[in-house]
Amino acid sequence: DTAVSQTPKYLVTQMGNDKSIKCEQNLGHDTMYWYKQDSKKFLKIMFSYNNKELIINETVPNRFSPKSPDKAHLNLHINSLELGDSAVYFCASSPRQDYYEQYFGPGTRLTVT
Amino acid sequence: QQQVKQSPQSLIVQKGGISIINCAYENTAFDYFPWYQQFPGKGPALLIAIRPDVSEKKEGRFTISFNKSAKQFSLHIMDSQPGDSATYFCAASKETSGSRLTFGEGTQLTVNP
Secondary structure (H helix, E strand, C coil): CCCEEEECCEEEECCCCCEEEEEEECCCCCEEEEEEECCCCCEEEEEEEECCEEEEECCCCCCEEEEEEECCEEEEEECCCCHHHCEEEEEEEECCCCCCCCEECCCEEEEEC | CCCEEEECCEEEEECCCCEEEEEEECCCCCCEEEEEEECCCCCCEEEEEECCCCCEEEECCEEEEEECCCCEEEEEECCCCHHHCEEEEEEEECHHHCCCCEECCCEEEEEEC
16 A cells, blocks of 8 residues: 555646646545655755645645645646656645655656757 | 755765765754655655754664764665665654755765675
8 A cells, every 4th residue: 555646747838838746545544745856865855734624735846736636635736847846746745734754655757958 | 954964975885884964954943853865866865864852862773973063974884785776765754844854965875786
């Protein structure tokens, strides 16, 4: 059983397109996150939701919009994709927002051409 | 502003040797210091973590040493094995920010057979 899953695993698209990445966790956790890992492997948090409520919103372009339909799912929609959006995007979850350990998904490699 | 600085960027060790990765932090409010291990094509996974009330924590071949006055902590991998080859990230968090993790830049460890 996959604890944190993401789809798709790879995404290749052209500049200007709109795309979505989906994340699901079956751990029963309350808190979910989106991270961006750039080409130098630097990991940076983008968003966090706790029980469908946005609790962390880092300095991210408005083109990025997270949505949490329920506490087991957190999707990331990106409008007007740019070359600089190319990265690996990781979803993660933790039991609650004050619980430090986070469980990461396998990542989605986004390539914008 | 990079609040957690990690070194070295890459490390090559012979099988059976000791791997040492260092991190330094700036924010004295940080109260949780985990290390994450990431294999190629996978998401990061928690390896070991420490809180500032202890100076050392050991789990199997992995040890965290923590120096609160110097604001530094390090990961030691004893008897390094080729299977330990991965990217290692230190991170830090503070209770008042919930589970927001600030990651170091990562260290690519290669253990030669």
